[in-house]
Amino acid sequence: MSRMKLPESVFTDFSDSIGPMVVKELRQGLRARSFTWAFLFVQLLLLIFMVGGFVESSDSRDTAGSFWFLLQVALLVVMPLRGLNALNVEVKLNTMELISLTRMSAWRITVGKWLALMSQSVLLAIAVLPYIVLRYFFGGMNVVAELVLLLVVIGLSGLVTALMVGLSVVSNFLIRCFFTVPVLILVFRFLGESVYRVSRGDGVAPFNLEWEAWLCIVPAAIFLGCYLLDMAASRIAPEAVNYVTRRRIAALCCFGASLVLSHFWAVPAALLLSFSFLGLFAIDALSEHPPTVSSVYEPFRRLPGGRILETFFAPGWCSGTWFIFLLSALMAVAALLSPQAWISSDLDSAGMSIAMILSVTASLMLPLAIMLLSRPTHPEPVVSYCLTGIFLVTIAVSMMPFVERGDLPGLIQLVVLLPPLSIFAIFRESVGSHEPLMFSVVQVLVLLFSVAVVLWKNLRVRRAMAQARREDLSV
Amino acid sequence: MNPPPLPTIDPSPVPAIRVDGLCRQFGQIRAVDGLSFSIAKGQVAGFIGANGAGKTTTMRILATLEYPTSGVAEIMGINVMDYPAKVREMLGWMPDNFGTYDNMTVIEYLDFFARALGYRGKERRERVEEVMEFTELDKLHDRLINKLSKGMGQRLCLGRALIHDPQVLILDEPAAGLDPKARVELRQLIRILAQEGKTILISSHILSELGEMCDTLVFINAGRVVHHGTAESMKRHGMETAVVNVALVGDPAKLEEWALLSPQVTFLQSTKNGGRIEIGDSSPEVVSNVLRRMVLDGLAVTEFRREERNLEDAFIEMVGKLDREAGGK
Known part of the structure; x- marks a missing residue:
């Protein structure tokens, strides 16, 4: 029997050098209604705005606002939000397992998803270039500034898309909203300001930053995008595959770099990044069950000093705890070495800086302790960890007015027990100069409690593993 | 077939x-x-x-x-x-x-997995064509898979x-x-x-x-x-006796008479040419020994067919027995 002739185009429409996931996602994505409608809608509205704008005025600045508003909504909101289901939909459809059985690593799957979404965003951006040319033709337009803005918007779109793809492994709607809404608020703030500036003819929007700040922001954005994608990859990878170690090493380097920057150049952005990153690293490191597969630990045992490395860099919440302590300790050292660049610029003393760092660390550790005590075997520990964290932050926010008033001296004793609220109290300077020691002592107690829970639970995990190992040996 | x-x-x-x-x-x-x-x-x-x-x-x-x-x-x-x-x-x-998947045809689906499994160029095409031919999906190559x-x-x-x-x-x-x-x-x-x-x-x-x-x-x-x-051993699993259909040349009543005199054999039912007998031990040695004795005793056996349970019956019986054992405990 002769073989039926199959269409050539299916085998040649995408080169072999393009990743399989990108090919699949592009084939699906370019046919998806959300993309075709977004594409047509943007084109149609731009056409209407352009024609309407030029009929009323010959100056392209009048059309710039609507042009950039529309483009940015498409690139920074609509397209990234499509990534919010990128990995979760594969899990729900039972197709993730089939993909993971191929030679594709979880990293390639995740990056493929992101690249496909970005390709569609870039396609959308390229499709509006004729309108930029048209506006240039009518005059009153700063071409270089607007092209730079376009690049910045595409870059930002990449970062927001990475965040959405990263979040797409989390099945809980509340957690997704909790992280998505603030990002969208920031995006709309950027969008509003850039549209305002570009319509005034200022060109590139809120970019009147110092070069040192750019030195922090650009690499940090690239690092953050990669980190979020790697974090998502880690959650869909088999237990035997360790993505955590490389991510923690990268996190340590990034954290160290931001501390060095803040020390030598006193860049406030570096300081802010350090704190933000600490939160992200904690969510990552503390919300992951320790693997039960022995092969994950073997590479550490082969290395000299491997046991120490395993303590900080092996996957799981136990080593995650020590890793977060390591980062906090680095932060404390930096605070003592360069108080002028650090928190003490806002606070009264180095002691208060230490109290602040302890409060932040305790805020990150307490949800883990509660999670391990309440739902230690939750299939999605990140959900359990984040929900506990959100609960604690909600309590803290609801108690803020009392701290703000400061007319309840007895309450301060209660306040400091709740680490997220103590951060707020320290920032608002709602405590007297004699309080740092008390703050520190209470936060240390919270930390000791958390560590005790972690060690106890870790002991149980180790025992279970040892038991399984004994059973294996007896087999 | x-x-x-x-x-x-x-x-x-x-x-x-x-x-x-x-x-x-x-x-x-x-x-x-x-x-x-x-x-x-x-x-x-x-x-x-x-x-x-x-x-x-x-x-x-x-x-x-x-x-x-x-x-x-x-x-x-x-x-x-x-x-x-x-x-x-x-x-x-x-x-x-x-x-x-939404928005994906049969051939694109297989092409994706071939790519993901590391096949490139001509080799990829050949693998996809071979699989489509084997599964007879080549006529449906452009059909959306959710259809x-x-x-x-x-x-x-x-x-x-x-x-x-x-x-x-x-x-x-x-x-x-x-x-x-x-x-x-x-x-x-x-x-x-x-x-x-x-x-x-x-x-x-x-x-x-x-x-x-x-x-x-x-x-x-x-x-x-x-x-x-x-499958055969499963069908016989747990069967302590064997039921055999026997057909003879001549008077079928001879089988009943023979069964009455034979140890471990019980006559169950007459049939047109013989009858159904039950042998007290289902092991192949005992069953073959019964057949040998029949022949030695002068019965003209034309058919000696052991009745088998089908797999479903064996399965249900085994599950039932396990459930009873579990209930007993």
């Missing part, structure tokens, strides 16, 4: 599938409880058990999709936990339900599992929800694969089909192996 497949058993000592002391605990529930069995290379093994017996969990562990709490699972001598990537190269997995019938979907799923030409196939309920025609077609595909020497572990609730297709059956209950052997 095609003749039953000839098993092509590789004599090498490493089994294609080996499971030893496998346990999998989900909270308080022990889905797999010390399961042990092995399947030789080239064998087609049926994996049977009631719902919740631990079949799918075991198959998922073998397919590197689940981790055991303890115990060993190996494919071609390679531990599935420690070297999942190596195992995946040798394994084709077909789940009981596979999700469909396929259940039977065609199962063919596509099997095709995907075969893209990298794996040595071991694990098929979880491949015939579930298929109409009789689609079931027969799927069975034929599996037969061809078996003739090619692939090791196949297949679970199904249609036991008669498994009996025809498989060289060996692994029956599990509550996460443990209850019986491991051929």
Whole structure:
């Protein structure tokens, strides 16, 4: 029997050098209604705005606002939000397992998803270039500034898309909203300001930053995008595959770099990044069950000093705890070495800086302790960890007015027990100069409690593993 | 109808599938409880058990999709936990339900998996064409996969599992929800694969089909192996007596008279040419001894046919017995 002739185009429409996931996602994505409608809608509205704008005025600045508003909504909101289901939909459809059985690593799957979404965003951006040319033709337009803005918007779109793809492994709607809404608020703030500036003819929007700040922001954005994608990859990878170690090493380097920057150049952005990153690293490191597969630990045992490395860099919440302590300790050292660049610029003393760092660390550790005590075997520990964290932050926010008033001296004793609220109290300077020691002592107690829970639970995990190992040996 | 497949058993000592002391605990529930069995290379093994017996969990562990709490699972001598990537190269997995993608045609689906499995250029095209021809999906190459019938979907799923030409196939309920025609077609595909020497572990609730297709059956209950052997041995499992249909030349009443005088033999029922007798011991030696005595005693036996239970009956009886035992405890 002769073989039926199959269409050539299916085998040649995408080169072999393009990743399989990108090919699949592009084939699906370019046919998806959300993309075709977004594409047509943007084109149609731009056409209407352009024609309407030029009929009323010959100056392209009048059309710039609507042009950039529309483009940015498409690139920074609509397209990234499509990534919010990128990995979760594969899990729900039972197709993730089939993909993971191929030679594709979880990293390639995740990056493929992101690249496909970005390709569609870039396609959308390229499709509006004729309108930029048209506006240039009518005059009153700063071409270089607007092209730079376009690049910045595409870059930002990449970062927001990475965040959405990263979040797409989390099945809980509340957690997704909790992280998505603030990002969208920031995006709309950027969008509003850039549209305002570009319509005034200022060109590139809120970019009147110092070069040192750019030195922090650009690499940090690239690092953050990669980190979020790697974090998502880690959650869909088999237990035997360790993505955590490389991510923690990268996190340590990034954290160290931001501390060095803040020390030598006193860049406030570096300081802010350090704190933000600490939160992200904690969510990552503390919300992951320790693997039960022995092969994950073997590479550490082969290395000299491997046991120490395993303590900080092996996957799981136990080593995650020590890793977060390591980062906090680095932060404390930096605070003592360069108080002028650090928190003490806002606070009264180095002691208060230490109290602040302890409060932040305790805020990150307490949800883990509660999670391990309440739902230690939750299939999605990140959900359990984040929900506990959100609960604690909600309590803290609801108690803020009392701290703000400061007319309840007895309450301060209660306040400091709740680490997220103590951060707020320290920032608002709602405590007297004699309080740092008390703050520190209470936060240390919270930390000791958390560590005790972690060690106890870790002991149980180790025992279970040892038991399984004994059973294996007896087999 | 095609003749039953000839098993092509590789004599090498490493089994294609080996499971030893496998346990999998989900909270308080022990889905797999010390399961042990092995399947030789080239064998087609049926994996049977009631719902919740631990079949799918075991198959998922073998397919590197689940981790055991303890115990060993190996494919071609390679531990599935420690070297999942190596195992995946040798394994084709077909789940009981596979999700469909929106906006993707049959050929694009297979092309994607061929790309993902590392095939490039001409080789990729050949693999896709070969699989489409084998599964007879070539006529439906431009059909969107969410528009396929259940039977065609199962063919596509099997095709995907075969893209990298794996040595071991694990098929979880491949015939579930298929109409009789689609079931027969799927069975034929599996037969061809078996003739090619692939090791196949297949679970199904249609036991008669498994009996025809498989060289060996692994029956599990509550996460443990209850019986491991051929379909024939399973049919006879737990049978203490053997019922035999006997036909004679001459007066059928002679059989009843002979049975009255013979130890271990009870006459059950007269038939046109003879009757049905029950032998008190079902072992082949005793049964053959009864036949020899009949002939020696001058009965002109023209037919001596042992009645077999079908697999469904044997399965239900075994499950019932296990349930009664569990209830007794």
